[in-house]
Amino acid sequence: MSTSQNPVEFRDGAIISPGNSPGVLSLGSSTTLGSDSVYQWEINDALGAAGESLGWDLLQVAGDLVFESTEQEPFHLNVISLDDNGDEGAIENFDPTQNYEWLIASAASISGFDPTATRIDTTKFSAESSLPYQERLSLRVEGGDLILVYQVPEPSSWFLIGIGLSGWIFRRKYNCE
Numbered sequence: 001m002s003t004s005q006n007p008v009e010f011r012d013g014a015i016i017s018p019g020n021s022p023g024v025l026s027l028g029s030s031t032t033l034g035s036d037s038v039y040q041w042e043i044n045d046a047l048g049a050a051g052e053s054l055g056w057d058l059l060q061v062a063g064d065l066v067f068e069s070t071e072q073e074p075f076h077l078n079v080i081s082l083d084d085n086g087d088e089g090a091i092e093n094f095d096p097t098q099n100y101e102w103l104i105a106s107a108a109s110i111s112g113f114d115p116t117a118t119r120i121d122t123t124k125f126s127a128e129s130s131l132p133y134q135e136r137l138s139l140r141v142e143g144g145d146l147i148l149v150y151q152v153p154e155p156s157s158w159f160l161i162g163i164g165l166s167g168w169i170f171r172r173k174y175n176c177e
Contacts, residue, residue: 007063010037017042018059021086024051030063031107035073041104041148044082046094050103054092058104065107065146069117077104077148079137080124090126097152105146113141120148 008027010016011034018025022042033039041057048055059065069075083089094100120137140147 007031009034011068012036013038015040016059018057019051020053021082022048022051022053022055022057024058024060026060026062028062030066031059031061032066032068033075034068035070036076037069038076038078039104040078040080042080042082043091043102044084044086045092046100048093056102056104058106059146061105061107063108065105065110065144067110067112067114067117069114071114071116074117074119076119076121077139078121078124079148081126088124088126099152100150102148102150103145104148107144107146109144110141110146113139113146115139 007029009032011032013036015038016025016033017040022044039059043056045054045056050056051058051060067075080088081091081094084092115138118139120139122137136150136152138149138151140149
């Protein structure tokens with residue numbers, strides 16, 4: 001675990017990479033995530049724990065976590081999956097049909113967060129399927145927590161209505177014979 005007591009600013013391509021794949025970076029004062037800063041977030045077990053060796057990276061900030069990114073110069077979250085050996089690869093216990101929420105940063109407070117001023121890169125995220133992960137991931141602030149959300153899309157209403165009608169037609173046809 002690494003710790004800093006001084007205010008920290010990440011800007012212009014500066015990279016945050018907590019811990020020992022995965023691990024924790026603890027900052028004892030306020031931290032600013034500015035234009036074009038990059039958080040290299042690693043995960044090796046979808047059901048593990050934040051900051052643990054079987055789990056995912058965690059940024060802990062004792063003070064305030066301030067976002068100063070813009071839509072033109074966004075904050076970047078690079079999502080990197082690791083295998084059992086710590087190499088880039090498929091993570092354990094990941095089911096692409098399930099929803100997940102991973103705590104990736106915690107602070108006394110979070111300010112300035114704008115989802116349109118963030119970019120999530122999944123080019124180094126792999127699992128046992130070839131689903132489009134980019135569209136399923138988003139960031140959410142809840143109090144002093146920054147959470148990465150993996151959301152399985154809900155079936156559309158028209159799709160469900162179509163399945164219902166197909167079943168009704170099949171049943172009606174079967175009952176008429």
